[in-house]
Amino acid sequence: MSFNIALSGLKAAQKDLDVTANNIANVNTYGFKESRAEFADVFSTSLFSNAKTQNGEGVLTQVVAQQFHQGSLLFTSNALDMAINGNGFFVTTDSPLSRDFTYTRSGAFKLDADNRLVTAGGDFLQGLPVNEDGSVKSVSLSTTAPIQIPDSAGSPSATGAVDMSFNLDSNAKALDPYKFNPLDTTTYTASTSTVIYDSLGNSRIASFYYVKVADPTTTNAAATVPGSGFDALPADPNDATNANSWVMFSTVTDDAGVQKKVDLGNDLLSGGAPDARTFSTGDPVGDPTSHTGMLLQFDSSGSPVASTFPVPKTEPLGTPLNVTITPPPTAPYDGASVVTNGANPDQQFNINMSNLTQFSSAFEITALSQDGQTVGRLTGISIGGDGLIEAKYSNGDAQAISKVALARFPNEQGLTQIGNTSWTPSRESGEALAGEPDSGTFGSIRSGTLEQANVNLTGELVDLIAAQRNFQANSRALEVNNQISQNILQIR
Structure with missing residues (x-):
């Protein structure tokens, strides 16, 4: 014995x-x-x-x-390396369509030939489906799918809206709007620009120029010459008092990169009467037709003056641009619609300038954005602590792709080892419970980090x-x- x-x-x-x-x-x-x-x-x-x-x-x-x-964390320079700081396991499968899940704490992931996140052994990392804002559609292992990063940001989309908010300096020197020339910085007070896109993804530079002018004293409704509404300007614009008026001009580059005028108003209404809220001057860019600007006026508090805009007709201003203004009747300076010609002559984008001010401070852009985009190529991936994977593209777009799925078990020590630092459930471990990272009892995701052996x-x-x-x-x-x-x- x-x-x-x-x-x-x-x-x-x-x-x-x-x-x-x-x-x-x-x-x-x-x-x-x-x-x-x-x-x-x-x-x-x-x-x-x-x-x-x-x-x-x-x-x-x-x-x-x-x-x-928990094992200690090793920081790396690879954004695809992930560590779970807390409870939970990554969910993987051996094929894209498989529902036979395995679970691991090893987060050394990489992209395969189809831009899917895989382990070193070729297993596919599972993610939860998300909406455009990054919120999860469903928290269930049955709805998970292999995480795949698109290498492009989809089809191009034409610019449909440009939002601008800015302050114009009330102390700026009044200039002669008849001498405006976008190629001469001394003929305008301030300017800004943004990139817009057509339906094919071609980019153009839309520029906006602001000229401080003396307040118009009369509106000659019978006038048909350029400059309607400005016929009684003082001989010397610098002698003007209480100058709360500006003229805004615009240009957009064509396919060759040459500046072309954009009229932010029309000289004549359909009945032939001039629009007192527009201003015309000879086009210095090269087009012999007039260059029309839009009058912006402010009250003593620095707020834009409300007015009712007439609906002018759309007049062609030569290839490749024309314009029409369709603002709401009670909100001034909203909805200037620019129509770009070329491959798609019906393309328009609305310019929202409702949040304007004229204070005694320097010209300042407080908001400038547009919603169009060209085709973007993948430039980077970011993974948040909540497991949300965002792809960043060369066109500035960022898309929520998926959210890393985590799983936990009632009894972790009951899991069955299968090698490659992976486990499968057993009767002792209990069934897997899916969840989002950094919520409830689930740990957070650390991108650019690997969990070392404990x-x-x-x-x-x-x-x-x-x-x-x-x-x-x-x-x-x-x-x-x-x-x-x-x-x-x-x-x-």
């Missing part, structure tokens, strides 16, 4: 050595979780035996328990020495038992 007891001790010591050696071997394996050999004594008794005198029958390996505490190398080396001593002691017990047996056999 003592031989069996010593032999069980040797087997237990060998198992302890094996587990410790495996931990040491995987000290540099990302996402690896150390194991611990747990033993129990063997004790047999019966109805007629005396338990007080029983000595036990050795030792057995009860379980090799995995330890799922192995304490110093502790493992000490355990290795202890297991070795244990093995030696059991070997010695076996040797003593053998010597006793030899002595018994030699009795005569």
